[in-house]
Amino acid sequence: MVPPDLNGWLFMHELSLAHDMTRIIGSAxxxxxxxxxxxxxxxxxxGISPESLRFCxxxxxxxxxxxxxxxxxxxxxxKLICLDCDAEYETKDFYQSCPDxxxxxxxxxxxREFTVDSVELEEGND
Amino acid sequence: xxxxxxxxxxxxxxxxxxxxxxxxxxxxKLLGDKDIYTLNLISSPGAGKTTVLEFMARFFGPRMxxxxxxxxxxxxxxxxxxxxxxxxxxETGGACHxxxxxxxxxxxxxxxxxxxxxxLAIENxxxxxxxxxYDLGENMRIGLLSLPEGDDKIxxxxxxxxxxxxxxxxxxxxxxxxxxxxxxxxxECRSLNPDVLVFTVSAKTAEGMEEFxxxxxxxxx
Ligand SMILES: Nc1nc2c(ncn2[C@@H]2O[C@H](COP(=O)(O)OP(=O)(O)OP(=O)(O)O)[C@@H](O)[C@H]2O)c(=O)[nH]1
Ligand SMILES: [Mg+2]
Ligand SMILES: [Zn+2]
Numbered sequence: 097m098v099p100p101d102l103n104g105w106l107f108m109h110e111l112s113l114a115h116d117m118t119r120i121i122g123s124a125x126x127x128x129x130x131x132x133x134x135x136x137x138x139x140x141x142x143g144i145s146p147e148s149l150r151f152c153x154x155x156x157x158x159x160x161x162x163x164x165x166x167x168x169x170x171x172x173x174x175k176l177i178c179l180d181c182d183a184e185y186e187t188k189d190f191y192q193s194c195p196d197x198x199x200x201x202x203x204x205x206x207x208r209e210f211t212v213d214s215v216e217l218e219e220g221n222d
Numbered sequence: 223x224x225x226x227x228x229x230x231x232x233x234x235x236x237x238x239x240x241x242x243x244x245x246x247x248x249x250x251k252l253l254g255d256k257d258i259y260t261l262n263l264i265s266s267p268g269a270g271k272t273t274v275l276e277f278m279a280r281f282f283g284p285r286m287x288x289x290x291x292x293x294x295x296x297x298x299x300x301x302x303x304x305x306x307x308x309x310x311x312x313e314t315g316g317a318c319h320x321x322x323x324x325x326x327x328x329x330x331x332x333x334x335x336x337x338x339x340x341x342l343a344i345e346n347x348x349x350x351x352x353x354x355x356y357d358l359g360e361n362m363r364i365g366l367l368s369l370p371e372g373d374d375k376i377x378x379x380x381x382x383x384x385x386x387x388x389x390x391x392x393x394x395x396x397x398x399x400x401x402x403x404x405x406x407x408x409x410e411c412r413s414l415n416p417d418v419l420v421f422t423v424s425a426k427t428a429e430g431m432e433e434f435x436x437x438x439x440x441x442x443x
Contacts, residue, residue, distance in 0.1 A: 109319050109352040116238050124234045132230075136238075143355040143381040179416060190380040190414060200413035204384055210238045210355070217230040 110145060113210075114152040118160040120212050130163025133216040137170045140188045141207035146171060163218065174207025242356055245322035249329065249359025253342060256334055258287075259442035260342045262358050264382060265366035266375075267348030270392040272298045273425035274366065275343055279305035281435040286341040289328050291320040293347060308333065319352035320344065322359055340442050350375070354382040362441065368393040369402040376410040384414035388421065390434070395424040 117136070122128055134153070138144050146169045153167050173186040180199035193200045237243070253260050263271045275288055279302050287308040290298040299311035310328045312320060325344060334342075344360065346353040365386035367375055370393065376383045383389070389411050391404060408420050421437070423430035 109317065109355075112317065112321070113238055116241055119241070120234065120236045120238065124236070125232060141354075141381045141384055143351050143353075145351075190377045200410070201416070202413060203416055204414060208355070208381070208385075212234045212236050212238060214231050214233045214235070217232070219230070 108145075108148045108152060109143075110148040111152040111156070113144065114149065114156040115160075117153060117212055118156055118162060121162065121215055122160070125215070128161035130161075130218050131157070131165035131215050132218050133168055134162075134165045135168045135170065135213040135215070137172060137209055137211045137213055139172045139207040139209040140174050141204070142210040144210050165215070170213070172207070172209065175205040176202045177205055178202050239355060239357075242322045245326050246357035246359040249322055249326055250361075252326075252329060253334075253359060256339075257442075258334060258339060258342050259438075260344065260358075260360045260362070261438070262344050262346060262353075262360035262363045263366060264346045264350070264353045264363065264386070265348060265368070265392075266350050266371060269348070269366045269368040269371065270425045271345045271348070271366055272301055274390070274392065274423070274431070275302055275345060276305040277425055277428060277431045278343060278435055278438075279307040281432070282341055282439075283307070284336065285338050286343060287332060287334070287339060289320075289325060289332075289342065289344045291324075291345055291347045293317070298345060314347060318347055318349050319356055320346050320358060321356050325358045341438070350379040350382050354379075354385055362387045362438075364388045364390055366390045366392050367407060369396045369400050373402045373404070373407045376407055376414065380414050383411050383418075386411075386415065386418060388419045391420065391422045392425055394422050394429065395427045 138146055150167050157165055173188050175186055177184050178194040178199055179201040181197040183194055183196040185195050265271050278286060283306050288302045290309055290311045291314060292298055294313050296311045299309040302309035310332050312324050312328050344358055363386045365382055411418050421430055421434045423434055
């Protein structure tokens with residue numbers, strides 16, 4: 097049962113991750129200042145919905161004193177290696193099979209990443 | 223960190239999960255020091271996590287303790303206590319997953335000292351996406367998929383099914399009534415995760431459950 101005062105959006109884990117992002121940014125900068133841009137990388141196996149994160153981060157950044165930065169999301173593809181023909185390939189869609197031999201026997205090499213890469217400060221805030 | 227007076231850009235290059243991962247490492251150490259083997263059970267709502275744990279509670283008795291994660295209600299913890307185990311309920315108050323910090327807090331409230339305690343099972347909040355990125359400090363991550371959910375779910379939720387050690391396909395008593403292709407589900411799970419171990423069970427009729435419990439037990443005795 098959803099209590100009416102929770103407003104629905106508290107149910108996203110992206111909200112607590114947006115708070116973790118501002119904590120990481122605050123401790124890297126040593127201060128809270130308005131930002132122009134925040135650059136993040138999200139892999140297709142991270143369990144993060146980029147749109148939910150954008151929604152939550154916009155709110156949290158403002159509340160936490162980082163202004164209204166643009167969230168620039170670098171959406172990576174997962175890297176896989178085919179266990180039948182050794183081909184390496186990349187995908188976001190795991191229904192896609194090996195482009196060389198069509199096998200879905202494979203090992204995932206990457207795709208779980210979720211990082212704050214960098215932030216860009218507003219002019220005159222250096 | 224780069225020179226921010228030139229391009230106003232500051233490199234950060236930090237994993238957002240790092241805070242959770244630090245708590246997970248603490249949990250793993252705390253539980254490891256006490257020789258407690260820990261499971262993290264993840265599935266969609268109603269796939270049968272609590273029913274599986276009720277069977278395990280009868281099998282292991284006081285050798286097992288359970289942490290129950292639910293958005294709101296102590297009902298699942300009461301079911302486990304009735305089945306014969308210590309249970310601690312985390313009410314997430316709206317969050318769609320458990321994180322390592324919440325588990326750390328629960329561990330502080332539980333009695334982890336009885337010498338017979340060897341196994342901790344954590345029932346995550348019913349959800350196939352949100353819990354997948356959160357290491358809780360477990361030794362074994364178990365994904366449950368039940369027949370009524372359909373045999374196409376594995377590749378739709380790759381963040382979970384690529385991260386599990388064990389796939390449990392539950393509710394196999396329903397095979398005659400559904401067109402779920404068990405072999406397809408297993409093949410697709412292996413395509414994300416070639417090392418995954420698979421158990422097909424019915425927590426309701428107990429088919430395959432004793433074999434599963436004995437497999438879990440082999441990891442810590
Ligand atoms: N037919 C059948 N029903 C089952 C089986 N296992 C569980 N159920 C039923 O499925 C329903 C949900 O089971 P639970 O154990 O509460 O599921 P859960 O995953 O703990 O659910 P949440 O905690 O709400 O996410 C109950 O009505 C169970 O009796 C099974 O093997 N076969
Ligand atoms: Mg339950
Ligand atoms: Zn191939």
